[in-house]
Amino acid sequence: MSLPELHTLGLTEVAASVESGILIIALRSSRKMNSFTEKMGLDLTRVIQWGDANDQVRVLLLTADPKSPAFCAGADMEEVIKGSVLLGRKEDTEDEHRDPGGQVAMSIYNNRKITIVAVNGHASGSGFTSLQLPFDFRFIWAGAQITLPFLRLGILPESTSTYLLSRLVGQSRATSILLSNAKMQPSSPNLSILYHDILPNKEDVFPAALSFAKMISTNSAPVSVSYTKGLLHHPGQTIEENHLLDSRAMKRRGASKDGEEGLKAFMQRRSPNFPDTVSNETWYPWWKPRDVGHPKAKL
Structure with a gap:
């Protein structure tokens, strides 16, 4: 869109x-x-x-x-x-x-x-x-x-x-x-x-x-920023639950094009050029956002 x-x-x-x-x-x-x-x-x-x-x-x-x-x-x-x-x-x-x-x-x-x-x-x-x-x-x-x-x-x-x-x-x-x-x-x-x-x-x-x-x-990958903010704002209810969330996040990010580019940039001692975009991210949000819109707007 x-x-x-x-x-x-x-x-x-x-x-x-x-x-x-x-x-x-x-x-x-x-x-x-x-x-x-x-x-x-x-x-x-x-x-x-x-x-x-x-x-x-x-x-x-x-x-x-x-x-x-x-x-x-x-x-x-x-x-x-x-x-x-x-x-x-x-x-x-x-x-x-x-x-x-x-x-x-x-x-x-x-x-x-x-x-x-x-x-x-x-x-x-x-x-x-x-x-x-x-x-x-x-x-x-x-x-x-x-x-x-x-x-x-x-x-x-x-x-x-x-x-x-x-x-x-x-x-x-x-x-x-x-x-x-x-x-x-x-x-x-x-x-x-x-x-x-x-x-x-x-x-x-x-x-x-x-x-x-x-x-x-x-110096910051936009999708990694969104994941980090999401985990700060919506952590697991226990440390174990949070461990599962950040493990999945790390697996996704490490296997992403951003993860590949970040490693290359580090090894080549240059600034990264992260290709992934927030709009194409499919896992975020992993929680169920609460709808706080005006109730009459839905009628």
């Missing part, structure tokens, strides 16, 4: 381009400090899923327009008052509602490609939960202020953050972060473990993330 051209996706809240196998996505609603809107959520989900399905894309890199005063200031308050950005469709019941930030977070978390975020400004609410936690790698400006206002607003941390954060930093740190209502910086003892790199200058964050993206894109 052919994919639509990137420019036909109807993106308005984000800009997107592909450079050397890297899908660069930039939040560009600077007038509103890149506040998370319903349309931004739809744009992000659409372009992230496009990147997942495109074999030319090996890495997804999210950042914000460097001229913006914030990376993401959280949910757009005009839409919060209307109810759309937090509560979705008014006619939805509690069982039918799907958190917009969570939909974005899952599109990132379930993406088969490497995902990187370059946080080049302050982040509040969903600018932390939805737009940082689901990524494989996080780069951030040391001076960024991170604010989680959920409990003060009478709501709760969304975007699957209660699930993701405890897995990323541990239960104790996650509890301190989500329940303290404190403003934090990346160097905080509870937060610093979350970041791959903390950069002293705001303008250095994106270049550092892009350089890392180019390096990892060149």
Whole structure:
């Protein structure tokens, strides 16, 4: 099945381009400090899923327009008052509602490609939960202020953050972060473990993330990336079950064209050129994904 051209996706809240196998996505609603809107959520989900399905894309890199005063200031308050950005469709019941930030977070978390975020400004609410936690790698400006206002607003941390954060930093740190209502910086003892790199200058964050993206894109087999992420996110329930899963994965990968190319490149001391594609992979996913789409969409 052919994919639509990137420019036909109807993106308005984000800009997107592909450079050397890297899908660069930039939040560009600077007038509103890149506040998370319903349309931004739809744009992000659409372009992230496009990147997942495109074999030319090996890495997804999210950042914000460097001229913006914030990376993401959280949910757009005009839409919060209307109810759309937090509560979705008014006619939805509690069982039918799907958190917009969570939909974005899952599109990132379930993406088969490497995902990187370059946080080049302050982040509040969903600018932390939805737009940082689901990524494989996080780069951030040391001076960024991170604010989680959920409990003060009478709501709760969304975007699957209660699930993701405890897995990323541990239960104790996650509890301190989500329940303290404190403003934090990346160097905080509870937060610093979350970041791959903390950069002293705001303008250095994106270049550092892009350089890392180019390096990892060149040296990583896309199908092997998808297998590794799948095993991290969906391990066996016991060590024995996990052993069976990674044994099968190793057998498949070792016998693949990628496995042959990787060994040749190593012996010849050159960069590999992996031929296998994610779209042609037949074993992934080996688990049964749960359908979390809106129930009314299936009627």
